[in-house]
Amino acid sequence: MLSIMSTSTPFALDHIIILLPAEILDSPPKVFTDAFTILPGGAHADGKTYNKLVILQSGVYLEFIAFIEDSAASKEGHWWGSKTAGSIIDWALASQSVEDIEKLHDFYEEPRKGGRKRLDGKSVEWYVTFPKDGMERGSVPFFCHDITPRELRVPPEGLQHPSGALGVDRIVVVATKDWLEDLAMRYEKIFGRSHDGEPKSWRVNEPTTKGGSTSRFGSGTIVQLREASDEEDAAILKMNGGIAGVKEISLFCVGKGGKDPDRVVVEDLRLARIRIGLRFVDA
Template sequence: MPAIIYTNRLDHIVHLTPPGSVQAASEQFRKLGFHVIDGGTHADGLTANALVVFSDGVYLELISFTHPVSHYPPTSPSYHARTHHQWANKDPGWVAYSMLGAPGIKRPISERINSLAASAGLDLRYAPEVPGGRQRPDGVELKWEITAPERWAEKEGGMRLPFFCGDVTSRTLRVPTQPGSNTEHENGAHGIAHLRVIAPHSSFADVSRELTSVFIGEPPIVDSPTRHAWLLKVPGKANWHPRLILNEVDEANEAEKDFVRSNGAGLFEIGVRVGNGVSGSVQTPYGKVVWVPASS
């Protein structure tokens, strides 16, 4: 019997900061009460990262370019790679979120999504899976496969849909949940409660239909005409399901309006599950985090 392929298993969330700022961003996240683990430099040498790992197996990736564009000779291959990187046109903040991929399956996830999107009459296409990787500070080489929407690198609208990251090497190498202290945080965080994507009224319905195709036909929970949600799975063990929430932009909220004007529909905030007694929200260097008590 073939294995069930899930496309709604949350893998990680990407937080971008300016070039060369991974260590500074790591310190800022530590001040918010997170335990931060050094990650390493990616295989192309263009980006470096650090990780915030939760006990449910999901993690935050704190990423920055290693150098600004001006570092590279204008006619060099490195300059072309840097200026055409998927994050090159993105503002700092929550730039992307990933679901767990499934390398080596007979019918790739990209093909499954594209077939459903075509059947629904949507202008949505995921690119074929491509290899990726990075080297950890301890020298261990990690390998994975990525598929993402073909419009992923666009300035506007490239961050409303997930990409997929599937491990070729063991996921335990990429996501170090052991020793257990790696997932212990001073702020009591133990998982993701929600991701909130916001969209203008003009594209809300289309984004909802696109997400339905990405989640292999799973329709949204309609909380209201301006708020749809999908239940997500996690890679590890947990007694909760994160929610992907799609909201129409709040026209009374200047921060949301500014975000949509700059980015189009995209990931605006994340909710982190913390111990009871902690609530409210905080600002990372460039993104919003909502504290969600475990009892909520």
């Protein structure tokens, strides 16, 4: 069961998906291992992808995912088959039940069943609700609704990270000028009224795990939507169908730049088009 904090939406940020080449997922680079405790995940039920997890104390997790076979035939028809490895490709919200998204039926498909087999042999099952055709994956979040207990999918393990990461502070989505207002309308349907000012922003809940804490000390994650404005933004759009895409995420970390002698100090993470910022605050 999710623990929902007080915001204007019934949904909680669930996880963020980062696509990697299989060889990188199998042997994560130092830029990741210096920052995170990386847990084994498993193979998805479709037999096409597998993952590893970085589980944060807030209950949100980063899902590092790869295709088992890096071929056009294997990727054909897969909802992430057109995505570019080495980038943040999608993000998911969770809710108490599938009924919570009935008001979004104009923009989202009917829920479909998914799952994966853990390395310990246990089966994990869920429903996912994807945006309707015409909306590129990652432009808006999809939804995940657990069938089996969430603890099977997101075990409360490996919560201590060398970087001190606790939760997701911010998600930045860039969009074309032509799609900006349309996406803002969709986001308001999901998250409620945006906060005043530019860029447009919303606050979304985070789940909590046993023994965990919430990022921003209980105030959730900021979702920011802004117009693409430079060459890097344009590259993000090109990789995401030309509508919008996640440019970067920022993680909320305990401690200030090296004052904790037991914490490994890492800079903001950069690998290919993956951008993960680290925001340090006092414990």
